[in-house]
Amino acid sequence: MGQKTHPYGFRLGFNRTWKSRWFSKENYKRYLHEDLAIKRAIEKKGRNAGISSIEIERQGEIVTVYIHTARPGVIIGRKGSEVNKLRDELSNMVEGQVNIEIKEIQNPETDAQLIAESVAQQLERRVSFRRAMKRAVETAMRFGALGVKVACSGRLGGVEMARTEWYKDGRLPLSTLRADIDYGTAEAMTQYGIIGVKAWVYKGEMLPEDLTRKITPEQEPVVVQPKGSPKRKKKR
Template sequence: MGQKVNPIGFRIPVTKDWKSRWFARKADFGPMLREDLQIRDFVKAQLRQAAVSKVTIERFAKRVRVTVFSGRPGLVIGRKGSEIDRLKTAIADLTEGKEIYIDIREVRTPEVDAQLVAESIAQQLERRINFRRAMKRAIQTAMDLGADGCRVRCSGRLNGAELARTEQYKDGKVPLHTLRANIDYGFSEARTTAGAIGVKVWICKPKDWEDNGNASDAKARKAQKGATRRPRGNRQPKQQA
């Protein structure tokens, strides 16, 4: 079950939270859900170069709070907040004139954010970079920054091959069946001349990991973990004379 289902939706009752947080009557649920989808699509399209990881939406009566998690918050804010004002005006039109609040959260380690990693690999594939090099580089970077495990899968006509196939690389542990595991998941598509290539990324983060954590803290935790690792089985460390 854990191998097939979306890891984020699978863990919502345990370690993950909803991206839309509001309540509505049955008659209003459909229009409000459609508004959420339109807001997310619009933000993703307008901030394509800003490395947007996710967009959360909260509603309070006639107010809507949109939180954008971005790896490049400067591009989202713009010069003197010009981009924020433009986003507010456009989103207000989508929500029929409701009062809009926009919060910007910085993703300090985009190399360990599954969605941003997937989009980065997709962009490299569109620039005709070898898919194996892009996948291995992304995995190595995530592991160096403190991830417990990383798995990347690409599906499609890789390198322009005549037959579509699936290639996958993995390092560390990615326990998809463990609900308490902090698994991050991202998906993106690369539009190439040979067709669409799907990119899926699973990243297992430490339990005490914060989405806006510092990369140096992650490196320190990983170094400490490696220093205290015990030998497996009956193997004992060699005694120095």
């Protein structure tokens, strides 16, 4: 019987790239723990900012953190006050200069991670899991997704035996490499225990050369650098 593989790991090197981009033989362990600490700190501070993903890139002593969010204003704060506090906090975790680049998600209704978190929040507010899944799928399809699937696992409805239920609409070619499949997970803390939520979104086909479409001129990121540091040229 075939098993479901992770949509990102299955497509790494083809039309997906790594979320931590660096290589080190001697400092691998330290870099890995720093990356995990950075992600935990950002997720804790931006809990209400609609953060979809966090990418970390290292070039020498420069650590660049890319934050993909649906609400960049929450992270940036008034006149950049919040993002400066975040940069100072991250600078204490790593050795070297920390830069933060904030990228706004143009269509949060079709982002798998945000869909999963939205369903999880509704479950915590005691909304029916079937209603939450159906509403999320219908909204994503209305905003241009070609296929959506949302699954909930756990003691659904407070029953004694845990089970998995899902709702799906449209196409979802998980085994097609060129398919652009977005994937996200979340957890809902209910009075009956933890309910896991998974979301898959099919956005069309994407070949390796189409990776450049991820950042377009109208979606250029907001770059936050330490004071007095030289500005780096943006790669196009």
